[in-house]
Structure formats: structure tokens, C-alpha cells
Amino acid sequence: MLIGIVGKPSCGKSTFFKALTLAEVAIASYPFTTIKPNRGVGYVRVNCADRFFGVQCNPREGYCLNGERFVPVELLDVAGLVPGAHEGKGLGNQFLDDLRQAHVLIHIIDASGSTNESGEPVPAGSHDPARDIRFLENELDLWYLSILKKPWEKFSRQAFVEKKKVNIAIARQFSGLNATESMVAGIIDALKLDSENATRWSGDELQGFATELRRRTKPMIIAANKVDAPAGRDNFERLRQMFPEYKVIPCSAESELALKEAAKKGMIEYASGNSSFSIRDESLLSQQQLNGLSFIKESVIDKYGSTGVQETLNRAVFDVLKLIAVFPGGLNKLSDQYGRVLPDCFLMPPNSTSLDFAFRIHSDIGNSFIRAIDVKKRLAVGREHILSSGDVIEIVSAK
Ligand SMILES: Nc1nc2c(ncn2[C@@H]2O[C@H](COP(=O)(O)OP(=O)(O)OP(=O)(O)O)[C@@H](O)[C@H]2O)c(=O)[nH]1
Ligand SMILES: [Mg+2]
Numbered sequence: 001m002l003i004g005i006v007g008k009p010s011c012g013k014s015t016f017f018k019a020l021t022l023a024e025v026a027i028a029s030y031p032f033t034t035i036k037p038n039r040g041v042g043y044v045r046v047n048c049a050d051r052f053f054g055v056q057c058n059p060r061e062g063y064c065l066n067g068e069r070f071v072p073v074e075l076l077d078v079a080g081l082v083p084g085a086h087e088g089k090g091l092g093n094q095f096l097d098d099l100r101q102a103h104v105l106i107h108i109i110d111a112s113g114s115t116n117e118s119g120e121p122v123p124a125g126s127h128d129p130a131r132d133i134r135f136l137e138n139e140l141d142l143w144y145l146s147i148l149k150k151p152w153e154k155f156s157r158q159a160f161v162e163k164k165k166v167n168i169a170i171a172r173q174f175s176g177l178n179a180t181e182s183m184v185a186g187i188i189d190a191l192k193l194d195s196e197n198a199t200r201w202s203g204d205e206l207q208g209f210a211t212e213l214r215r216r217t218k219p220m221i222i223a224a225n226k227v228d229a230p231a232g233r234d235n236f237e238r239l240r241q242m243f244p245e246y247k248v249i250p251c252s253a254e255s256e257l258a259l260k261e262a263a264k265k266g267m268i269e270y271a272s273g274n275s276s277f278s279i280r281d282e283s284l285l286s287q288q289q290l291n292g293l294s295f296i297k298e299s300v301i302d303k304y305g306s307t308g309v310q311e312t313l314n315r316a317v318f319d320v321l322k323l324i325a326v327f328p329g330g331l332n333k334l335s336d337q338y339g340r341v342l343p344d345c346f347l348m349p350p351n352s353t354s355l356d357f358a359f360r361i362h363s364d365i366g367n368s369f370i371r372a373i374d375v376k377k378r379l380a381v382g383r384e385h386i387l388s389s390g391d392v393i394e395i396v397s398a399k
Contacts, residue, residue, distance in 0.1 A: 001323075001347065002074045003042075003316060004102030004218075008132055009080025009090070009119025011110040012225040012253045014038065017077035019256035019309050020272075022264065031080055031119035032090070037098045038077040043070035044317045045273050045310055046325040049392045050342055052376060053334060057342040065271045071325060071345045073317060076102060082118050083135050086142040090118075096143045100176050104316045105220045107136055108253075111236050112229030125231030130242055133222065140218060144210040148173070152206070156198035166198040178217045187212045219320045223251040223312045228299050247315055251308030255296040259307065268293070273310030275301065322350040324389035328361055329375050331394055348387065355383035358395045368398035 005013045009031030018025050020042030026033050043062050048069035050057040062070045078098050082090035099105070109132055114124040117135065151173065159169040167184040174184070185195075191208055194200045201209070222243065224236040227250045240248040259277055263270040267285060270277035279285065279293065300307055317323050327345050335341045346360050359366030372381050375392040387393065 001317075001321075002076055002102050003313070004099045004105045005075060005077045005108060006081060006099065006105050006136065007108035008082060008110070008115070008117060008136075009033075010115045010121075011080070011108045011119070011132075013077050013080070013108050015257055016106070016108055016223065016225065016251070016253040016309060016312075017042075017075055019253050019260055019307075020075060020313060022260060025077065029121065031082075034077060034079050037079070040075050040077075041072045042075045042313055043272070044073055044314050044325075044347070045070055045271075046345065047390060048342070048345075049327045049329070049376070049390065052392075055334060055341050058340040059345070060336075060340060060343040062345075068271060068273075069325075069345055070272070071347060073313070073347070080119050081136060081139055083139065085139050086146055096140075099218070101178070102218060103178060104321050105218050106312055106316055107133065107220050107222050108225050108251075109133065109222055109239065110226050111224040111232045111239070111250075112226035113231045113235055114226070114229065124229060125235075129224070129235055130239060133239070133243060133246075137214075140214050141207070141211045144177075144214045145207055147177075148206065148210050148213075153199070156201070160197050160199055166195055170198075174213065174217070177213075179213060183216055184213070187216065220246060221312060221316045221320050222246045222248045223253075223308065224248055225251045225253050227304065227308070228252040228255055228296075233303070247319060249308050249312045249315065250304045251312055252296075252300045252304075253307075253309055255300045256307035256309035258292060258296060262289075262293070273306055273314070275305050277301075317347065318389070323347045324350065324352065324387060324391075326352070326357055326387050326389070327392045328357075329392040329394060331373050331375050331378065334375075334392075342392070352387050353383060354381055354385045354387065354393060354395070357387060357393055358383075358397065361395060364399050365395055365397045370396045370398060372396065 005017055007013050014025045014027045014034050021040035023040040025038045046069050048064050048067050051067040057064050062072045109129045113127045116122045116127050155169050159166050167181050171179050171181040171184045188195050226232055227236050236250045259270050262268045268277045268279050325345050326348055327342050336343045354372035358369045373394040374381050375394050
């Protein structure tokens with residue numbers, strides 16, 4: 001699974017990315033600081049099952065802090081997007097191609113209104129970030145349309161002549177964007193398009209189709225970033241009202257990055273997503289560092305409950321994509337052959353079954369599935385059993 005971080009130049013994409021990954025990436029106040037995409041690993045935060053069993057886990061990947069498990073997810077920070085990008089403006093559509101594989105997009109907005117649509121500095125509060133949301137949707141729609149249009153005539157005619165289902169032909173064309181046959185069939189149905197003969201679709205119908213396909217293959221959450229700045233709060237509240245179709249999360253990537261770096265150096269105690277932090281030893285910090293930390297506490301954490309960065313990532317994965325976190329474990333033994341307790345936590349699509357989980361662990365285990373056990377409830381369940389987030393599941397297989 002890949003999570004794309006998108007937005008206009010200088011909105012804080014790389015700061016957000018760095019706050020989650022601590023990767024060394026360039027951050028600066030001029031547009032197009034990032035040219036080549038940055039790929040890295042961030043972590044979603046879930047309740048670890050170790051608390052339930054009163055044990056201490058040893059994650060194979062990621063880490064666990066006091067029962068909060070941090071599970072790896074892949075992130076992609078791309079170049080800034082400007083109006084006209086789909087026709088090559090700014091850095092053009094190269095980086096749109098980088099986003100093809102993304103399953104969900106985090107759209108970073110500069111809620112402080114201190115950068116214009118090209119990411120250039122303007123007086124604080126003078127640019128309306130609501131405009132940035134519509135322009136980004138529009139650019140993505142035009143990009144989808146351009147991918148669809150190029151081969152459209154040829155493959156819509158071919159599908160018609162060969163009496164192939166239109167949805168299968170389109171899903172194949174868009175498989176790189178994560179489109180599926182059933183998704184395409186659903187859109188054709190919802191928009192009442194001609195499912196027999198796609199050569200009859202009008203230009204508007206094609207655009208409508210591209211927009212709906214974009215919505216389904218690239219669902220989006222909005223991080224109203226820079227809420228620490230003066231106009232941030234008003235803009236965030238307005239955006240939340242104006243865009244009920246999106247989850248809009250108040251966010252200060254710069255604050256999260258400062259806290260993560262201070263925690264890494266041992267100055268403070270802090271886990272991503274916490275609603276507080278504590279200073280280990282005030283006498284070891286400079287006055288400037290103390291001022292910085294008290295600014296973050298007063299103007300971000302106390303006002304919004306957290307820096308919003310972890311919440312944005314979590315909600316992208318658990319509320320937008322609706323994934324569930326499931327732990328493999330045994331009724332008699334929670335550890336693997338190396339003695340690691342609850343070593344794995346898998347993120348699974350919604351409505352995954354025991355059998356899906358068995359295949360996720362290993363195809364051999366899926367193929368020789370006998371039954372599963374819900375270890376928390378100590379209950380045997382069948383292959384069709386639908387899993388819930390937080391489940392610990394043992395697979396009994398012939399292998
Ligand atoms: N006040 C404030 N400034 C921030 C925040 N996040 C980022 N910035 C600043 O915004 C500027 C741009 O940050 P970047 O992370 O480089 O932005 P970007 O979106 O990656 O920019 P491009 O790579 O050029 O597209 C830098 O000066 C950051 O320090 C924040 O939460 N609050
Ligand atoms: Mg950048």
C-alpha cells in the first residue's frame with residue numbers, strides 16, 4: 001500500500017513526510033524544493049494486542065511504545081503541483097505519474113494562507129486555501145482524462161467490435177491506477193453510461209467518468225497544515241465547513257518534526273500522536289529550545305489536541321481506506337520461532353476473511369487452510385469469518 005503526499009509547492013509536504021519518516025529530505029520556503037519524489041516508511045498507530053494478553057511484544061517491523069504499536073506504511077512525497085500541471089506547467093505531469101500507484105492521497109494545504117497557488121510567499125492570510133482544494137481535484141481529473149483519452153477511440157471501438165465488456169477493457173487500461181473491473185462497472189452503472197458501446201460516450205460523459213474514477217482510485221484526506229500560524233485556525237474551521245465531503249485535519253508538520261527530533265535526541269518524551277510531551281531535564285535545554293517547545297504546546301497541542309500529523313496518517317489508512325490491523329498469534333503461543341512475541345501486525349482491506357488472512361501470511365498456508373482461531377475470544381472460526389481490527393488470529397493449516 002502506498003500513500004501519496006500531494007499539494008502545491010511550499011505547503012509543507014516534505015516537512016510532513018520528514019516528520020513521519022525522519023528521512024533526510026530538503027525543506028525550504030521556495031517553490032519546487034522537491035523535484036524527485038521521496039519514498040520512505042512512516043508508521044500508523046494502533047492499539048497493540050500485547051496489552052490484552054499482559055505481555056510485551058517484539059515487533060519485527062516498526063515499534064511499540066507502552067501498548068501503542070507503530071506499523072509501517074509506505075509514503076511518497078512528490079513535487080509541488082501547480083495549475084496547468086497536467087499540460088506540463090511547473091514540473092509538469094511527470095510526478096503525476098509518480099502518484100499512479102498511490103492508494104490514498106494526503107492533500108497538504110497551507111492553512112496559513114501565506115503562499116499563493118504557485119507556492120510563492122504572499123502576506124499571511126491573503127491567499128484563500130479553499131481554492132487550492134478545487135484546483136488540485138481539477139488537475140487530477142484532467143490528468144485522468146488525458147490518460148483515458150489517448151487510447152480511447154481505439155480500445156472503445158475494439159471492445160465494441162469484439163463484444164468485450166467495456167468495464168474489463170477500461171479496468172485493464174487503468175490497472176496501474178488501481179482500478180478494478182467491479183469498480184469500473186459500478187461507475188458505469190452509477191453514471192448511467194452506455195455499457196454496451198463506449199464509442200457513444202460524449203466528451204462530458206468521459207470527463208464525468210474520469211472524475212468518478214479519480215475519486216474512487218485516489219480517495220483523499222486534507223491536512224490543514226501550518227495551523228500554528230495566525231490565520232491557520234480560521235482557515236481550518238472554514239475549510240472543514242466548506243468541504244464536508246472530506247476529512248479535514250488541523251495540522252502542524254513543523255511542530256511534529258521538532259518534537260520528533262527532540263525526542264530522538266532524548267530531550268523530551270513523546271510518541272507520535274500523543275496529546276502531550278514531557279521535558280526530561282529542563283537544565284539541559286537552551287532558552288530558545290524551551291521557548292520553541294512552549295510555543296508548540298500552547299499554539300498547537302493545547303489548541304488542537306495533537307500536532308495532527310499522526311492523526312492524518314491514521315485516518316487516511318483507517319477511516320478513508322478502512323483498513324483493519326490484524327495480528328497473527330497462537331492460542332498456546334503468541335511468539336514466532338525466534339521467540340518474538342506478536343511479531344507482526346498486518347493491515348488488511350475491509351471485510352477481509354480468515355482465509356484472506358491465511359493467504360496474507362503465506363500462500364501455502366492459505367492453500368492448506370483448515371480453520372482459524374480468534375485467539376482473544378478463544379473461538380474457532382471458519383474461512384468466511386470476517387475479521388475486525390485488533391483481532392489476533394491463529395491459522396490451523398495442513399502445512
Ligand atoms: N509555520 C509553519 N511552517 C511550515 C509548516 N510546515 C512546513 N512549513 C514551512 O513551509 C516551507 C515549505 O516546506 P516544505 O516542506 O519544503 O514544502 P513542500 O510542500 O515540500 O514544498 P515543495 O517541495 O517546494 O513543493 C518551509 O519553510 C517550512 O519550514 C508548519 O506546520 N508550520
Ligand atoms: Mg518538498
